[in-house]
Amino acid sequence: VYNFNAGLATLPLEVMLQIQDELLDLQGTNLSILEISHRSKEYENINEETQQLLKDLLNIPSDYEVLFLQGGASMQFAMVPMNFLTEGRKASYLQSGTWSEKAIAEARKFGKVTIGGSSGHAHFKKVPDLSRVKIDPETAYIHLTSNETILGTQYQSFIDTGKVPLIVDMSSDILSRHIDVSNFSLIYAGAQKNLGPSGVTTVIVKRDLMENIPKNIPDIMNYRIHANSRSLYHTPPVFAVYIVNLMLKWIRNNGGVKAIEKRNHQKADLIYSTIDNSAGFYNGLVHLESRSMMNVTFSILNNKIEKLFIQEAEENGFVGVRGHRDAGHLRVSIYNAVTYEQCQALTDFMIDFQKRFG
Numbered sequence: 623v624y625n626f627n628a629g630l631a632t633l634p635l636e637v638m639l640q641i642q643d644e645l646l647d648l649q650g651t652n653l654s655i656l657e658i659s660h661r662s663k664e665y666e667n668i669n670e671e672t673q674q675l676l677k678d679l680l681n682i683p684s685d686y687e688v689l690f691l692q693g694g695a696s697m698q699f700a701m702v703p704m705n706f707l708t709e710g711r712k713a714s715y716l717q718s719g720t721w722s723e724k725a726i727a728e729a730r731k732f733g734k735v736t737i738g739g740s741s742g743h744a745h746f747k748k749v750p751d752l753s754r755v756k757i758d759p760e761t762a763y764i765h766l767t768s769n770e771t772i773l774g775t776q777y778q779s780f781i782d783t784g785k786v787p788l789i790v791d792m793s794s795d796i797l798s799r800h801i802d803v804s805n806f807s808l809i810y811a812g813a814q815k816n817l818g819p820s821g822v823t824t825v826i827v828k829r830d831l832m833e834n835i836p837k838n839i840p841d842i843m844n845y846r847i848h849a850n851s852r853s854l855y856h857t858p859p860v861f862a863v864y865i866v867n868l869m870l871k872w873i874r875n876n877g878g879v880k881a882i883e884k885r886n887h888q889k890a891d892l893i894y895s896t897i898d899n900s901a902g903f904y905n906g907l908v909h910l911e912s913r914s915m916m917n918v919t920f921s922i923l924n925n926k927i928e929k930l931f932i933q934e935a936e937e938n939g940f941v942g943v944r945g946h947r948d949a950g951h952l953r954v955s956i957y958n959a960v961t962y963e964q965c966q967a968l969t970d971f972m973i974d975f976q977k978r979f980g
């Protein structure tokens with residue numbers, strides 16, 4: 623089966639086999655990762671090592687903390703304003719589609735939110751123009767969503783927000799391309815696309831951002847509490863963190879982020895060029911300059927043929943090609959674990975399908 627699902631990533635076969643191999647006996651302990659204590663030496667090592675692997679892969683500067691939390695990226699939508707949108711302040715959010723709008727709706731429950739840029743006028747088929755974003759030094763932070771998973775748009779670059787903290791939801795493109803972490807004050811990402819399974823959310827946060835967190839918010843929602851206890855404030859999702867550990871080693875062993883980025887470009891170029899060379903049989907849903915390298919969305923001539931495409935794709939082992947219910951049409955998600963060969967098999971199928979129905 624070729625897995626092009628958007629919600630949950632495929633894990634590389636090597637990683638799956640290692641999980642299977644170690645499931646009953648983690649590193650000679652005769653215990654499973656599922657049953658060891660999170661206070662054990664073994665888990666302490668996994669926790670520390672996983673943080674270090676991410677620091678190494680993303681060249682995270684020493685004044686940042688790496689946290690592993692629960693609650694998904696959706697909990698971050700609430701935690702970010704709870705911690706940083708303090709009394710009397712305002713935050714600026716860039717509106718680029720469904721996920722950024724969810725973040726905005728949560729932030730509005732805590733304080734004043736301004737829309738620093740929006741692509742609503744283009745029905746979110748592109749990302750907001752960052753060159754037009756005005757940076758008010760009084761803003762508590764600026765928030766954006768680097769990749770909108772549903773319609774398949776992605777910022778190709780970011781802005782320098784100076785002293786105003788830039789906070790980014792990277793749930794669907796973390797570790798898919800090189801980024802300069804020092805441009806951001808906080809990055810969050812649910813693990814379940816590029817990093818591992820659902821159940822753990824990675825947060826990379828600059829230490830100085832955590833200096834003025836209000837004391838009256840619940841401890842479980844307080845970044846400083848998690849940072850001070852090295853993500854062991856309460857029982858962590860040990861199995862998910864362990865899989866992230868294996869996934870990060872897989873990325874490292876496959877040449878690191880630069881090599882993964884190159885491969886991701888090749889995968890996306892292959893599928894987009896098949897769409898663009900189809901003489902209008904396939905049509906990309908979003909503007910060229912905002913196309914996502916992770917989620918490729920497109921339509922086919924008409925609804926009937928699209929249904930047939932989905933059906934035939936499934937019969938041929940391509941799963942997850944149906945578009946999100948809000949966007950319709952088709953979407954193939956090509957996260958880090960999807961191989962070039964799998965994309966090649968898909969484009970061969972697309973070309974053959976066009977020959978028969980074009």
Ligand code: PLP
Pocket residue numbers: 629693694695696697721767769770771791792793794812
């Ligand atoms: N942000 C983005 C960009 C997403 O793609 C998703 C889920 O697909 C979320 C946030 C929500 O993540 P979670 O389900 O981990 O809460």
